[in-house]
Amino acid sequence: MRALIFDLDGTLIDTVYAHVFAWQRALAESGLAIDGWKIHRRIGMSGGLFTRAVAREVGKPLSDDDAGRIQARHGVLFRELLPERRPLPGAVELLRWLRDQKITHGIATSGRHPEIDSSLAALGVPADMVVVDRGDVLRAKPEPDLFLKCQEQLGADIRDCYVVGDAVWDLLAARRAGMLSVGLLSGGYGWDELTSAGAFRVYRDAADLHRSLDELGIL
Amino acid sequence: MRALIFDLDGTLIDTVYAHVFAWQRALAESGLAIDGWKIHRRIGMSGGLFTRAVAREVGKPLSDDDAGRIQARHGVLFRELLPERRPLPGAVELLRWLRDQKITHGIATSGRHPEIDSSLAALGVPADMVVVDRGDVLRAKPEPDLFLKCQEQLGADIRDCYVVGDAVWDLLAARRAGMLSVGLLSGGYGWDELTSAGAFRVYRDAADLHRSLDELGIL
Numbered sequence: 001m002r003a004l005i006f007d008l009d010g011t012l013i014d015t016v017y018a019h020v021f022a023w024q025r026a027l028a029e030s031g032l033a034i035d036g037w038k039i040h041r042r043i044g045m046s047g048g049l050f051t052r053a054v055a056r057e058v059g060k061p062l063s064d065d066d067a068g069r070i071q072a073r074h075g076v077l078f079r080e081l082l083p084e085r086r087p088l089p090g091a092v093e094l095l096r097w098l099r100d101q102k103i104t105h106g107i108a109t110s111g112r113h114p115e116i117d118s119s120l121a122a123l124g125v126p127a128d129m130v131v132v133d134r135g136d137v138l139r140a141k142p143e144p145d146l147f148l149k150c151q152e153q154l155g156a157d158i159r160d161c162y163v164v165g166d167a168v169w170d171l172l173a174a175r176r177a178g179m180l181s182v183g184l185l186s187g188g189y190g191w192d193e194l195t196s197a198g199a200f201r202v203y204r205d206a207a208d209l210h211r212s213l214d215e216l217g218i219l
Numbered sequence: 220m221r222a223l224i225f226d227l228d229g230t231l232i233d234t235v236y237a238h239v240f241a242w243q244r245a246l247a248e249s250g251l252a253i254d255g256w257k258i259h260r261r262i263g264m265s266g267g268l269f270t271r272a273v274a275r276e277v278g279k280p281l282s283d284d285d286a287g288r289i290q291a292r293h294g295v296l297f298r299e300l301l302p303e304r305r306p307l308p309g310a311v312e313l314l315r316w317l318r319d320q321k322i323t324h325g326i327a328t329s330g331r332h333p334e335i336d337s338s339l340a341a342l343g344v345p346a347d348m349v350v351v352d353r354g355d356v357l358r359a360k361p362e363p364d365l366f367l368k369c370q371e372q373l374g375a376d377i378r379d380c381y382v383v384g385d386a387v388w389d390l391l392a393a394r395r396a397g398m399l400s401v402g403l404l405s406g407g408y409g410w411d412e413l414t415s416a417g418a419f420r421v422y423r424d425a426a427d428l429h430r431s432l433d434e435l436g437i438l
Binding site: 036040041081089186189193 | 233247305404412
C-alpha cells in the first residue's frame with residue numbers, strides 16, 4: 001500500500017510569502033533585521049530552529065522568552081496580513097481525487113493548531129483525515145518525527161511513503177525518515193535546490209503533480 | 220575602463236518580499252488571485268510585462284486602466300508595508316568603496332522616481348551618481364535599454380560593463396546588452412536559476428561580492 005504525505009504551507013496552501021513578510025516585520029520590530037531571502041529559505045523548519053538560526057545570523061543571543069514573543073508576534077502579523085487562506089492550484093482537487101480513489105494520504109506540518117485550522121478548512125480536509133502537526137511531536141522538520149508519526153497513523157510502511165513538499169526541510173526530513181520525496185516549486189525554492197535536497201521529481205504545484213502521477217510509479 | 224552597473228531592488232535594497240506581498244494583495248483585491256512564487260519570479264521585469272503576464276496566468280484580459288489601477292494600489296500597499304528601506308548586507312560599504320577607488324559604477328532599475336528615492340537615500344547614493352530608472356527609457360528589463368542607457372551615461376564601453384543583479388530579468392537584459400553579469404542570491408532566486416540565465420558568478424549578497432571582487436577579473 002503506497003501512501004502520500006503532504007506538507008501544508010507552500011505545498012497545498014499559498015502562505016509562504018505572507019509568512020516571510022510577517023517574520024521579517026516581527027523580527028525587525030525586535031531589532032533583528034534580517035534579509036527576506038534568508039527568512040524564505042528557513043520557512044518550514046521548526047520555529048525553535050528558525051529563531052536560533054536568525055539569532056546566529058544577526059549575531060545576537062536570543063532568550064527563550066524573546067523567541068516566544070517574536071513567534072507570537074509573527075502569528076498576529078500573519079493573521080493580519082492574510083486573513084483568508086488560498087489553496088494552491090490543484091490542491092483541493094488532488095486531495096479530493098485521492099479520497100475518491102481510496103489512496104492513503106495525510107498531512108504533516110511544522111505548523112500548529114489553531115493557526116493551521118483555516119488552511120485545513122480552505123482545503124476542505126474532512127475531519128477523519130490524518131493531519132499531524134507541530135503539537136504532536138517533540139521535534140519538527142528537518143527532524144523526521146512529523147513524517148514518521150503521520151506514517152504510523154496512516155498504517156503504511158516507511159518504504160511505501162512518498163513525501164510531497166516545497167521546502168528543503170521537507171525533503172531532508174523525508175530522507176532521514178527513509179522515505180522518497182517529490183518537490184513542488186509552489187513555495188518559491190528553485191528546481192535545483194529541491195533536487196539537491198533529495199526530491200526525485202519536481203513539479204510546479206499540486207495541479208502539475210496531479211497530472212503527472214504516472215511518473216511517480218506509485219499508482 | 221571597467222564599469223559596474225547595479226540593479227536596485229533585491230540587489231542593494233531588501234525590498235523583494237515586500238514587493239511580492241504588496242502585488243499579491245493588490246492583485247487579490249482586483250479578483251486576480253495568483254500564487255506568491257509566480258509573482259516572486261516576475262519581480263524586476265517591467266510593470267507592463269508583469270501585469271500582462273499575470274492576466275495571462277489568471278486567464279482574464281486586463282485593460283490598461285485596470286493595469287494602471289493595480290500598479291498604483293501596489294505602490295500604496297508597498298509603502299504601507301515597508302515604510303523604511305533597509306540596505307542589503309554590504310551594499311552601502313561596496314558603493315562607498317567603489318566611489319573611493321574611483322571605479323566607474325551606476326544603478327539601473329525598473330523602479331521609478333519617487334518610489335525609489337527612499338531606497339537611494341538609505342544607500343547614501345550621492346546626487347552625482349548615475350542612476351537610470353524606468354522613466355528614462357521606453358522599455359524596462361528584460362529589454363536591454365536600462366543597462367545601455369546607464370553605460371552611455373557612464374561613458375564606458377559595452378564590453379567593459381558588468382551587470383550585478385538578483386533576478387533572471389537583470390541577467391537576460393545584460394546578455395541582450397552584450398554585457399557580462401554577476402548574480403546575487405539576495406533577491407531569493409536559486410543559484411542555478413541565475414547561472415542558467417547567464418551569470419558567470421553568483422554570490423550571496425553585496426558583502427560577499429565585495430569580498431570576492433578578485434574573482435571577477437575586473438580590478
